[in-house]
Amino acid sequence: MGESKKLAEGASRDPPLGGGCSAKDHLVSHVQLAPEQLYGRMEERVQTVVCDHLTKIYGKSESKALDALSFSLSSRGIFVLIGRNGSGKTTLVRILATELEPTSGKATINGLDVVREARKLREKIAIVPQEARPIPWMTPLQTVRAYLLWRGLGYSEAKHRALQALEKLGLTKSCNELNRKLSGGMRRKVMVATVLSSEADVIFLDEPTTGLDPISRREFWATLREIGRERFTFLTTHYLEEAEELGDKIGILDRGRLIRMGTMKELRDSVSYNYSLKILSGPKEGIPAPETGETITGQDGNVMILTTENEAYRISRELVKQGLKFAVNPISLDDIFFYLARRKAGE
Amino acid sequence: MFSQILASILVNSIYEMQNFPVVLINTVLSPLSFLLVIVFVSHGSLLGEAIQGGFIMSMFSAGIGLQGDLSHLKNDFKLQDMVVSSPTSWQTYMFGMAISELVYSLPALLVLGVLAYYFMNLSVFGLLAFAGVLILMFLTSIAIGFTLSTFSTDIVQSFAFSRLISTLFSTIPPVYYPITYIPLPYRYIAYLSPTTYAAELAQNAAGYLPLSSTNATLDWIILIAVTVALFLVASTKARWVEI
Numbered sequence: 001m002g003e004s005k006k007l008a009e010g011a012s013r014d015p016p017l018g019g020g021c022s023a024k025d026h027l028v029s030h031v032q033l034a035p036e037q038l039y040g041r042m043e044e045r046v047q048t049v050v051c052d053h054l055t056k057i058y059g060k061s062e063s064k065a066l067d068a069l070s071f072s073l074s075s076r077g078i079f080v081l082i083g084r085n086g087s088g089k090t091t092l093v094r095i096l097a098t099e100l101e102p103t104s105g106k107a108t109i110n111g112l113d114v115v116r117e118a119r120k121l122r123e124k125i126a127i128v129p130q131e132a133r134p135i136p137w138m139t140p141l142q143t144v145r146a147y148l149l150w151r152g153l154g155y156s157e158a159k160h161r162a163l164q165a166l167e168k169l170g171l172t173k174s175c176n177e178l179n180r181k182l183s184g185g186m187r188r189k190v191m192v193a194t195v196l197s198s199e200a201d202v203i204f205l206d207e208p209t210t211g212l213d214p215i216s217r218r219e220f221w222a223t224l225r226e227i228g229r230e231r232f233t234f235l236t237t238h239y240l241e242e243a244e245e246l247g248d249k250i251g252i253l254d255r256g257r258l259i260r261m262g263t264m265k266e267l268r269d270s271v272s273y274n275y276s277l278k279i280l281s282g283p284k285e286g287i288p289a290p291e292t293g294e295t296i297t298g299q300d301g302n303v304m305i306l307t308t309e310n311e312a313y314r315i316s317r318e319l320v321k322q323g324l325k326f327a328v329n330p331i332s333l334d335d336i337f338f339y340l341a342r343r344k345a346g347e
Numbered sequence: 348m349f350s351q352i353l354a355s356i357l358v359n360s361i362y363e364m365q366n367f368p369v370v371l372i373n374t375v376l377s378p379l380s381f382l383l384v385i386v387f388v389s390h391g392s393l394l395g396e397a398i399q400g401g402f403i404m405s406m407f408s409a410g411i412g413l414q415g416d417l418s419h420l421k422n423d424f425k426l427q428d429m430v431v432s433s434p435t436s437w438q439t440y441m442f443g444m445a446i447s448e449l450v451y452s453l454p455a456l457l458v459l460g461v462l463a464y465y466f467m468n469l470s471v472f473g474l475l476a477f478a479g480v481l482i483l484m485f486l487t488s489i490a491i492g493f494t495l496s497t498f499s500t501d502i503v504q505s506f507a508f509s510r511l512i513s514t515l516f517s518t519i520p521p522v523y524y525p526i527t528y529i530p531l532p533y534r535y536i537a538y539l540s541p542t543t544y545a546a547e548l549a550q551n552a553a554g555y556l557p558l559s560s561t562n563a564t565l566d567w568i569i570l571i572a573v574t575v576a577l578f579l580v581a582s583t584k585a586r587w588v589e590i
Binding site: 094097098099100101118119122123125126127128129130131132133134135137138139142145146147149150151152153154155158178194198204 | 363429434
C-alpha cells in the first residue's frame with residue numbers, strides 16, 4: 001500500500017512526456033549522494049575475476065562454447081574481451097553475470113562463486129546483455145528508475161540516481177521522451193545508464209556498440225571511458241580498434257579458450273615483431289619473404305607480413321620496385337589477434 | 348522487495364497504459380466481446396453466466412498475458428537477463444509481474460464489476476465462493492504463463508503458446524454458458540480444462556447451475572489440486588538461470 005502511494009505521488013511528480021529533466025530539478029534533499037557514494041571509491045575498484053577450468057557445452061552439442069577456460073584477472077578500469085563470433089565471449093559473460101550455469105569448472109568474482117553464491121554476487125554486478133534495448137513505450141527516466149527499483153532501491157533514491165546517470169550521459173533533455181523516438185546511440189546510452197546508476201562494483205557490457213555506425217560508435221566510446229573511470233567494466237566486442245582504444249587490459253578468446261591476456265603493450269610484446277605490412281593489390285607470387293618475421297595469408301587471400309622495423313623498410317623498398325600497393329604500420333591489435341588466433345589454430 | 352514488485356508493476360502495466368493508452372481499450376474490450384455475443388445469442392437469458400465468464404476469462408487471461416509479456420521482455424528486450432543478474436529473485440519477479448497483469452486487467456474488471464452489481468444477485472457466501480474461484484483461476488493461469496514463458500525463445504513461439512492456451516482453456520470450455528449446453532459425449536472434453544470447474548462453481552454460487560454438494564466439493568478439490576500441481580511444475584521446471 002505504501003509503495004502504491006509512493007507510485008501515485010511519483011507519477012504525479014513526473015513532468016509530461018517530451019519535457020527535459022535534470023537531477024537538480026528533481027533533487028530530493030534526503031537522498032543527495034556524494035560521488036564516492038554513488039560510484040565507489042577509487043581504491044575499492046580493483047576487482048578480481050577468476051575462472052578455473054570453466055567449460056560450457058550447450059545441450060547435447062559436441063562442441064564446447066568454453067573449453068576449460070582458466071584465468072585470473074585483477075584489474076580496474078575496462079577489461080575488453082575480444083574474439084570472433086562464436087568464440088565464447090557472450091557465454092563467458094553470461095556465466096559471470098550468473099545468468100547461465102557452466103557445465104563444469106568454477107568462476108568467482110571477488111571471491112564469490114557465480115553459481116553457489118549467485119544471490120550475494122548479484123548485489124555487486126550489473127549487466128547490459130547483448131542486443132538489450134530499452135522498452136519503446138517507456139522513457140529513459142522510467143527505464144533507469146525501474147531497473148534501480150529491481151535492484152532494491154527505494155522510489156525516491158531510484159529516481160534521483162536515474163536522473164544523475166542520465167545527466168552524466170547527456171540524456172537530460174531526452175529523459176522524458178519515449179525511447180522509441182531516440183536514436184540508436186541514445187538508446188544504447190539509456191541501457192548503459194541503467195547499470196551506471198546502480199551500486200554495482202562490476203559492470204558487464206556485452207557488445208554494447210554492435211550495430212552503431214562508426215561515428216556513433218566513437219562517440220559512445222567516451223561514455224564507456226567515463227564508466228571505466230568509475231567502475232570495473234568487463235566489455236566484449238569484436239571491434240578490435242574499440243578494444244585498443246578502451247581496454248586497460250585485453251583478453252583474446254578463441255574457440256572457448258583464452259589465448260592471451262594483458263595490456264596492449266604486453267600483447268604487442270607477445271608478438272616478436274613490431275611492424276606489419278599488408279599487401280593491398282597485385283600478384284602475390286613476387287612478394288619477398290622476410291628474413292626475420294612471418295608471412296600470413298588470410299582465408300580471403302590477403303597477405304600480411306609481420307616483421308621488424310628494419311626488415312619492414314627493406315621489404316617496402318622491394319614492394320615499391322615491383323609496383324605493388326601495400327600499407328606498413330606499427331603492429332595493431334588487429335594484427336596481434338590475427339597472428340595469435342592463427343598460431344593457436346596451428347595454421 | 349516492495350520496490351522490486353513495484354518495478355514489475357510499473358514496467359508491465361502502469362507505464363504501458365500511461366504512455367500507450369490504446370492498450371486500455373483492448374483490455375476492456377477483450378473479455379466483453381464474448382460476453383456480448385453470448386448475451387445477444389441467448390436473448391439476454393445468459394447475461395449472469397456471461398458476466399461471470401468475463402470475470403473468469405479476465406483472470407485467466409492474466410496468465411496468458413503474463414506468458415506473452417514475460418517472453419517479450421525476455422527475448423526482445425533482454426530485460427529478464429538484466430533482472431536475473433540483479434538482487435531480484437525469480438519469486439519476486441514472478442509475483443510482481445503477476446500483480447502487474449491484475450493491474451492491467453483492472454479496467455475490464457471494473458466494467459464487469461459494474462455489470463455484476465446491476466445484473467447479478469450474489470449472496471455473501473456466493474460472493475466469497477466466486478472470489479475464491481477467481482483467485483484460483485488467477486493462480487492457475489500465472490503458473491502456466493510463467494512456466495511457458497521460461498521455455499519460449501522467441502515471440503512467435505510465445506504467440507503460439509498463447510493461442511493454444513486460449514483455445515484449450517477459454518474457447519472450448521463452457522466458461523460463458525452452463526456446461527449443460529454441451530452435448531454429453533463432448534462434455535467430457537470440457538472437463539479437461541480447469542476453467543470448466545471454475546465456471547461450474549461460479550455458476551453454482553450464483554444459482555445458475557445446481558450442483559450436488561459432492562460435485563461442488565469435487566470441483567473445488569480438482570481446481571485446488573490443479574493450481575497446486577501447476578505451481579509445483581512452475582517452481583521446479585521453470586528456468587530462471589539457464590542451464
